[in-house]
Amino acid sequence: MSALVTRIEVHPFTLEQKKSPMGLTSRFEAYHLQSKTKIPKDVLAEVFVDRITHQLVLDAGQDNVFKKSPSFCVEVSFKPGVTDNTGASAAYGLKSRGFEVEVSSRVVHLFYQDLSLADLKSFSESFLSNPLIQNIKIARASEFFAPERFERADYPQVNLGLTEELVTPFDLAISFAELKKINEERCLAFSDDELHFLQKTFNSEEFKKQRRLQKMPEVLTDVEIEVIAQSWSEHCKHKIFAAEIDYQETPNLPRAIGAKSISGLYPSYIKAATKSCNKDWLISVFSDNAGIVRFDSTLDLCIKVETHNSPSALDPYGGALTGILGVNRDILGTGLGAKPIANMDVFCFAPPSWPDQSVPEMNDFMPKGLMNPRRILEGVHKGVEDGGNKSGIPTVNGAIHFDPDFCGKPLVFVGTVGILPQRLPDGRTSDQKGTKVGDKIVVIGGAVGADGIHGATFSSLELNESSPSTAVQIGDPLTQKRVMDLLLEARDLGLYSGITDNGAGGLSSSLGEMATLTNGARFDLSLCPTKYPGLKPFEIMISESQERMSLSVAPDKVEAFVKLCEARNVASTVLGEFTDTGFLEVFYQTQQVAALDLNFLHKGLPKMKLKARWEGPRARSTWMPMPAKKSLFATPIKDVLLNLLATPNIASKEGLVRQYDHEVQGATRIRPFTGPEGAGPSDAGAIWLGRHGGDINGVIFVSNGLAPRMSLEDPYLMAKWAVDEAVRNCVASGAHLETLCLLDNFCWPDPVASAKNPDGERKLAELVRTCEGLYDLCTLYQTPLVSGKDSMKNDFRGKNRRGDPLQISILPTLLVTAMGRGELSTVTSTEFKSAGDQVFVIGAPSTGLKLSEVSELFELNAEFNFVPNFDGEKNRDLYLALNRLQQAGVIASAHDLSDGGLLVAAAESLMGSDNSFGLELKISQTGSNLYDALLSEGPGRFLVSVSKSNIEEFKNGLQGLTIEQIGSVTTSGALVLNQEFSATRYELLQAFTQEFGR
């Protein structure tokens, strides 16, 4: 193409300088434009420049803004084919002015000190760019600003090379060793058993006969093997949760469950728990993209939580952004399409200070090739910020949990709540899809690229300058917002009959699954719009390019649907139709490239047989030498408290969370932070249903719970602690226990034993015990599980930074999300409301500090070295009683006791309160018992405040349960404990906000 490439720069009139590890730095934007014709300067100015603050620079000589004479420049641009939202927006703007242009955006960073090129390169790769998706150009300023830069501009061209064959046969009649090798090279991820099974099936005479009848080649095509690989992947089929498990345990351990054989964890525990709850408000569970429940007379609610761990490890921003947009699409694809009304996010990272600069040898022990935790935190945070804010969905709840073992893999959980009108304008119910034979297959959203083919595998390391980055993707919130608006409009116009999102596995999964609704589908991949030429059919089939949805549209509605898409700037393509042939029939133009039996695809997978072995509590792995800790007893309690408030797990996340919009849509009732100054953390998020057309007094609450560290003692307990924390947070805030539904998200280290994973049986036993704990408490609390997901290979296998072999497995982690119904009259926040109110701890006393937050910071005496007791029945009774008191309006504030125990909860409630308030705590325990009373983290407890006039009713309501009056709200502006210490509210806040700021 004889195209013209133009460089333009947009210089600010006032160049702001910021501090960085490389001295002062500033930045400006530049663009490379590829067009057929020259674009007039006034058009460029109108598209690219805010004329009050910036100027357009098209040639040298206008650089007078750089009076401060920079020393070095670093230009960061996207690699070919990587989503460039700014570039796309610019191209859109220019197109609306009549110019067809491709635009590549870039950022120029300026430095002013004399630096070594090597230092600057390393800094740029670590902090300014991600080499997987971006290119950097470093030059001395004098060279960089040479006038020729405007004449020698290049454009990042995708070059996939020449394609010889569209489709290649995949012959299974080869030796097993050869097959295994190909399996690895192509990232097909079949197990040995599956490979044997595939060989047996597809080398059979019966199969060949069938193929001849279908006029297909006797050997499978590459499209077909890729579709089978996607459909049978752990990600799509949850093979470990379906496996036959032989569970053994060492005799005489606490909480023994006995040796057993389990025919699938999913049916035996998850589904069984839900079934035993027998709730009539469950509308759709285990069948759709998200669970659907009914708590309102006109609206249904749906909820889903996903993980995006590996993508976030490779590119934290893109990984988290595509994660949040992906779970939003899950909600959009639930029933006939739900509207997202709230986002939630929970992250598990290694400590943000690692590697500590003051301990130089720490860096040596960090995993080589992985980003530092702080960088992951910042990128993931920005991704969730952009994903939620730009989609207009409030982020109302979340948590960030830190533990060294998440150095192996960061965990990024993203969740969304959606609403479905029970009846659509045309009278259809909205909870079921109505796809019929003959309906057209329509795919909408972005074009297909090589993005996300085979997901985030190590193939990413083989990238070169001109190949598109396939491992990591950047989301496009604008395209997705357009898709979301369009779908809700089309749904209410009755224009489509069924819908699902394109997630992992791309079309292969979305259409492969939708095809089961009618028992067949036939479509032509060549009709799919692609981002660039040269994609093979199998690549189009499994590409995970973002922001796409698959729909079924009745033939008489196709024209109207496509027209609406055009009017809303959303691309749509009719690919084919749904059939009842029992086959997935895929074409590329006239050539058939796949004919797969749907029954085989979805039910043919042989079950795995796995072994699990539980041998009791284990010690933490010691891949990082840890410094000695101070003795707890030798530290004054005030210092213990201030240390706890500043530790990342407890410290206020306000500085991060306020960058999420938590009240767009105008319906947020409980925000992440509460109180007159918004300084106190809330226990749950709450959304007012009245704004969304539901009950004018109705509220839904969402909260989360997790306790990964407890897995070291017993994953059975971890599960109960996670469930209880999620339930407790919701109940404290005003949700009724009998309306609570839960979601289970498991993130596990590889639980399949092998030579490279020798402790796999232990990890699988941990999974079994977690399921036991989850089942036991869900059936006791009568809280059904309505949706869940698992992510199974969260390990790092490689070297540390000094070259020694290193394996890090994450702590087995169950995240429990709770959603429940309450009323505006039961909403209870965590801060104290009035001076003079009496303060109580309700719930059974807790002793034991093992695995608590304080044990992470201080050395414990042996007498504390056990984990607190757990009594689910007492907890349930307490929650029901608290619900009744909230309905009676007796509770002024409630805050659950969790990390840091009573002392931290009391400090948090005070920090959220009016700045004149104080809290006088009188704790009767003394000596070592005082430490237990203040710091033990046993579940099932709340800190509540009650006005004096309500105390009698309060006490009556809790008869038979443990109540302890521990103090009163004062006007001293300080937290005062017995004769031990006094800390001003300001001192507390200073410690609480020092890690992540305000």
Added chain:
Amino acid sequence: MKFLILTGEGINCEGESDFVLRQAGAQTKILHVRDLLERPKYLEDFQGLVFPGGFSFGDELGSGQVLALELRHRLQDALQEFLQKPRAVLGICNGFQVLTKLGVLPFKKTDEQSIALARNDHGKFLDQWVELEVNTKSHCHWLQGIEETLSMPMRHGEGRLLLPQNASSEMKKQVQEELWCFRYKKDVNGSFDRIAGITDPSGWVLGIMPHPEAASFRVQSSKQERLTPAQVMEPLPSFALFKSILKALKQT
């Protein structure tokens, strides 16, 4: 009174804007921006036009930039005609940014930007409730009978009001004394004179960075107390903005 509320292309506060206007007694229509661009005459049926908050076109290239570009070239005549009459215009957050980029604020132009809403001086998007001082002497039709102080959430990354470097002292004075409607009580983003919202010389156009539509009823209050059914829809002081403009329109 009929209000047109724009949506689409990344706008995302149309629902709550619609909700509050209906509660105030307006008839409303939420219309996709593309439909209006296709048929600008649609505007003639309305007395009010709302540019809600959001991230139009993802706010790439600067907030409001691309939406303003499209409106300037495809809606200019209809918009100018609308602006010449006693008709209400409201831009909230991203809507204010669009009105600024177009030039509708502060001087009712559609082809020349004269002030900017630049990136906050701390560089971050921030969601927090802020106290606003109200210009009780303002001629703005949205501000009649309003309390001296309002409280509502700010939720933006680019809300720092900037005048041009070469702005005349007359212009500065006009903005500082006549056109300003709201001031942050505490500096939150480095805005010129701590200004959070302005009007035009006619008083019919209002641009405001924080979100009054998310702070109009007690259920939306930042005070997260329990509410009896009777308290849920009690108006908060910000609601008076919407009552004020409807009253003013009725008097024309």
